[in-house]
Amino acid sequence: xxxxxAFVAESIERIRREVPEKAIVAASGGIDSTxxxxxxxxxxxxxxxxxxxxxxxxxxxxxxxxxxxxxxSGLRFEVARAADRFFAALEGVSDPEEKRRRIGAAxxxxxxxxxxxFGTDRLxxxxxxxxxxxxxxxxxxxxxxxxNVGGVPKDSRLRLVEPLRDLYKDEVRELAxxxxxxxxxxxxxxxxxxxxxxxxxxxxxxxxxxxxxxxIVEEEVERAVAAGTIxxxxxYFAVLLNTRTVGVTGDNRVYGEAVSVRIVESIDAMTATAMxxxxxxxxxxxxxxxxxxxxxxxxxxxxxSDKPPAxxxxx
Ligand code: XMP
Numbered sequence: 001x002x003x004x005x006a007f008v009a010e011s012i013e014r015i016r017r018e019v020p021e022k023a024i025v026a027a028s029g030g031i032d033s034t035x036x037x038x039x040x041x042x043x044x045x046x047x048x049x050x051x052x053x054x055x056x057x058x059x060x061x062x063x064x065x066x067x068x069x070x071x072x073s074g075l076r077f078e079v080a081r082a083a084d085r086f087f088a089a090l091e092g093v094s095d096p097e098e099k100r101r102r103i104g105a106a107x108x109x110x111x112x113x114x115x116x117x118f119g120t121d122r123l124x125x126x127x128x129x130x131x132x133x134x135x136x137x138x139x140x141x142x143x144x145x146x147x148n149v150g151g152v153p154k155d156s157r158l159r160l161v162e163p164l165r166d167l168y169k170d171e172v173r174e175l176a177x178x179x180x181x182x183x184x185x186x187x188x189x190x191x192x193x194x195x196x197x198x199x200x201x202x203x204x205x206x207x208x209x210x211x212x213x214x215x216i217v218e219e220e221v222e223r224a225v226a227a228g229t230i231x232x233x234x235x236y237f238a239v240l241l242n243t244r245t246v247g248v249t250g251d252n253r254v255y256g257e258a259v260s261v262r263i264v265e266s267i268d269a270m271t272a273t274a275m276x277x278x279x280x281x282x283x284x285x286x287x288x289x290x291x292x293x294x295x296x297x298x299x300x301x302x303x304x305s306d307k308p309p310a311x312x313x314x315x
Contacts (some may be wrong), residue, residue: 001171004178011163015043015124018161020113022151023122024115025050028109029066031125031184032164035176039163040124041075046170048124050075050112053107057193057207060215069182081202082110090195090202094242096315099202103192112158117146117210123152127162128172150300169268187235188269196315200242206257213238213259216288221263224281233275234266236290239303247290247298256298259289263302264312272307 001007015023019040027037027050037050052070054063063079070077089102112122152158163174169188176184195202198210214237221236241258248254261282266272286300303310 001167001175003105004175007175008042008178011039012043015040015161015163019044019047019122019124021122022047022049022118022120023124023161024048024111024118024120025087025124026111026126027052027070027075028126028189029062029069030126030189031176031186032128032172034069034181035172035179036124036126036181037070037077038073040161043059043271046076046190049114049118050077051080051111052077053080053110054088055103055106055230057086057103057195058201059189059194059218060211073180078114080110080114082106085110086195087202087204093202094200096196099195099315100192103195108152108156108158112156121157121159122161123158124161124163126164128164128167128169129158140245151272163261172310185232187233187237190313196313197237199237199240199314206240209257209293210238210240210259212242212293213289213297216292217261217263217285220281220288224277228282230275230277231265232291232304233263234272235312236261236263238262240297241301245299249295249298254295254298257300258295258301260301260303260314261285262312262314264307266307266312269312270307272305272312274302274304278301 023040023044023047025037025040027033029052035149040048044214049069052066084178086103086106088095089106090099093099093102115121115123152160190196194210198206217236217238221233224230239260240264241260243257243258244255246253263275264272265275265279267310283300289297289300
């Protein structure tokens with residue numbers, strides 16, 4: 001992409017060619033799908049409908065933040081409230097890959113229903129080329145396509161439209177900035193949501209716990225960034241571990257859960273370094289998590305692993 005304005009004009013034409021009538025857009029509120037949704041809105045107007053799925057696996061305040069922004073940007077959208085069906089799909093599942101498969105299938109089923117309701121078979125996704133640009137040169141032959149909704153099975157009647165498929169993350173961010181999307185440099189959030197950060201069984205109760213812990217990590221890290229104590233990390237979040245551990249509250253023994261904090265620096269997510277954060281930041285996070293989840297989470301760990309050999313996410 002040389003010039004965002006030219007890319008927008010070309011995309012609008014391409015989208016109009018690929019979508020003869022109507023389309024729905026899978027809009028997660030993230031940078032990629034929001035950028036795709038705004039392009040489609042410009043190309044198709046009322047012939048497009050963005051669908052924002054409340055999976056029950058989103059972060060604290062995310063539904064409100066995303067809907068507020070979509071409304072302000074004039075996007076035509078609907079919120080599909082689907083927490084019950086995602087939790088039902090995940091019941092009894094602990095295996096990370098199985099979680100992704102179940103979530104992907106639940107997304108596709110939902111988008112098939114929404115497409116039928118809207119009278120189309122076109123689904124727009126914010127799929128981008130992976131962010132693996134290495135300094136010096138971009139080799140395009142090992143692209144790993146990233147499907148936010150988990151891939152569309154061959155027997156699905158949905159036909160994919162992917163306006164950003166040739167762009168890399170930095171190009172999408174530039175385009176997002178051009179389109180006026182707020183905080184285009186904000187941290188990525190995985191399509192399967194908090195489900196891949198709740199190790200082991202994914203229940204509403206355990207997701208609620210992680211959501212509280214994650215909001216604390218985000219707040220404390222953002223406070224430290226604003227104060228100039230640390231540079232802005234690539235990603236910073238909490239993970240609820242699949243273990244029970246003993247703690248003490250007042251005079252009582254508590255057999256609670258444990259949270260791991262992940263704060264990493266990265267250029268393109270292909271490699272990452274665990275940030276050497278100041279001790280007071282970790283202490284503030286640990287104290288708040290164990291106080292605000294008193295009796296539920298009794299231990300907070302800091303993940304010092306780089307990628308490789310670890311990955312950024314735990315699952
Ligand atoms: P890993 O854990 O593989 O993550 O080091 C690399 C980057 O990708 C994000 N990620 C995902 N994003 N769906 C997504 O949309 C996924 O299933 C998924 N898994 C990992 C992760 O947050 C990091 O930025």
